[in-house]
Amino acid sequence: MTIVVTLAITLQRNLFAVVVMSGIYSFLMATALVVLDAVDVAMTEAAVGAGVSTVLLLGAIHLTQGNETRPLRKPLLPLVVALGVGAALIYGTLGLPAFSDPQAPIHVHVAPHYIEQAMAETGVPNVVTAVLASYRGYDTLGETIVVFTAGIGVIALLRRRRRRE
Amino acid sequence: MRSHLILRVVAKLLIPFMLLFALYVQFHGDFGPGGGFQAGVIFAAAIILYGLIYGLPAARLMVPDLVVESMIAGGVLLYAGVGLAGIALGGNFLDYSVLAADPVQGQHRGILLVEFGVLITVAGVMLKIFYVFAGRGKGIDET
Numbered sequence: 001m002t003i004v005v006t007l008a009i010t011l012q013r014n015l016f017a018v019v020v021m022s023g024i025y026s027f028l029m030a031t032a033l034v035v036l037d038a039v040d041v042a043m044t045e046a047a048v049g050a051g052v053s054t055v056l057l058l059g060a061i062h063l064t065q066g067n068e069t070r071p072l073r074k075p076l077l078p079l080v081v082a083l084g085v086g087a088a089l090i091y092g093t094l095g096l097p098a099f100s101d102p103q104a105p106i107h108v109h110v111a112p113h114y115i116e117q118a119m120a121e122t123g124v125p126n127v128v129t130a131v132l133a134s135y136r137g138y139d140t141l142g143e144t145i146v147v148f149t150a151g152i153g154v155i156a157l158l159r160r161r162r163r164r165e
Numbered sequence: 166m167r168s169h170l171i172l173r174v175v176a177k178l179l180i181p182f183m184l185l186f187a188l189y190v191q192f193h194g195d196f197g198p199g200g201g202f203q204a205g206v207i208f209a210a211a212i213i214l215y216g217l218i219y220g221l222p223a224a225r226l227m228v229p230d231l232v233v234e235s236m237i238a239g240g241v242l243l244y245a246g247v248g249l250a251g252i253a254l255g256g257n258f259l260d261y262s263v264l265a266a267d268p269v270q271g272q273h274r275g276i277l278l279v280e281f282g283v284l285i286t287v288a289g290v291m292l293k294i295f296y297v298f299a300g301r302g303k304g305i306d307e308t
Contacts (some may be wrong), residue, residue, distance in 0.1 A: 039198035043190070046205040052291055055213055059298040122272040124195045132200060133276040137259040139245050141278070144286050146239045151290030155234075158297040 002028050013068045019057045026050035040128055110135075171216070176218040180251035191284055195276065201283030208284065209291035221299050233292045240286025247278045 007027045012018050026049030033042035097104035118130040132140055211250035216224030255263055261275025262268035281298040 007306045009263060011201065014205070019298065040200065040203065043198060043203045047203060047210055052206060052208045052213060052295070055217065056294060056298055059295075063298075063301055083197060121269070122276065123269040124273060124276055126195055126197065129194050129200055129276060129280070134272055137248075137261075137275075137279060141273050142247065142257065144241055144244055147290050148237060148286055151237045151286075151293050154290075154294050158301060 002032075013070075015061050015066050015068055016058075019054055019061065022055045022057070023050045046160075057069075167243035172218050175212055180211050180215055183207060183214070183238050187211065187284075191280065192277075194280060195273070201280035204280075205284040205287030206289040206291060209295070213295050214291055216295065216299065221296070225296065228292060230293075231298065233289050233296065235284045236289030237293060240282040240284065240289065242282075244279050247275055247282070251275075254307065272305075 005021055009018050009021050009025065012021065026045055029049065031044040031047040033039075035047060069073065081096060102106070113130050114127055114135060118127045118135075119125060122130045122134050124130045124134070186210040189203045190199035190207060190304040191201060194204070212224055212228055217225065247264075248262070251260040251263055252258055259275075259279075261272045261279075264271035264274050
């Protein structure tokens with residue numbers, strides 16, 4: 001299903017259709033994440049990927065034009081690079097431990113401590129929230145600053161042009 | 166989009182529930198899936214929907230630029246402020262255990278405040294990006 005949508009996105013030249021299909025792709029990804037029990041990430045994917053970014057891309061199309069221009073040359077080198085990197089990544093996943101293997105390194109390091117102690121130490125039943133905000137609070141602060149920086153960057157880029165008009 | 170009666174009525178019905186759901190995701194994030202980031206995005210999506218249906222000026226009137234820009238900075242400041250409060254009360258940076266008499270209570274309070282900071286910044290950034298994108302050129306509301 002995702003493969004069909006991805007192929008359709010690459011072949012389609014009408015950008016409005018591409019945006020709508022990338023919204024569909026985001027919802028498919030959200031469904032896959034729900035199946036993997038990552039409801040938090042699925043929520044974010046559905047809200048950001050399918051909701052907000054679709055609106056922003058539509059706004060961008062409105063500012064430019066609705067059709068992709070044909071490339072001047074056949075992009076063969078990028079195709080080779082993309083296929084090579086894709087093959088290397090797939091080869092890399094073969095070295096990963098089996099999905100939900102309890103002996104995988106990630107499950108024997110600090111994860112048992114979080115799962116067993118999070119309720120007693122933080123009083124928060126949702127382990128994801130406990131790890132995100134308390135045990136890994138420093139990382140989340142960094143993430144928030146990344147979002148902050150992105151917002152400041154967009155303001156700096158787009159606002160100046162508006163004033164010039 | 167001045168004449169789309171059905172869209173306007175449905176949006177008006179939906180938006181209060183979207184805002185309420187954002188608050189639910191935020192404050193129920195301790196018990197179920199969700200948290201500051203998700204809640205912030207849902208909150209921003211509700212306002213963006215309002216802007217799409219009723220036009221950008223209406224959305225700007227409801228949530229002015231000054232408020233949005235203060236939200237972008239305010240969330241990060243709240244998050245870092247909670248961390249610094251930990252230092253001031255004798256703990257480490259981002260150590261919530263000292264925020265209340267009982268360490269577990271302090272953790273709970275710290276997590277809530279920090280998630281609220283994330284919500285404010287994320288909602289502010291999403292709204293601001295929408296405002297500057299839609300505010301350029303002819304604007305989405307005049308299609």
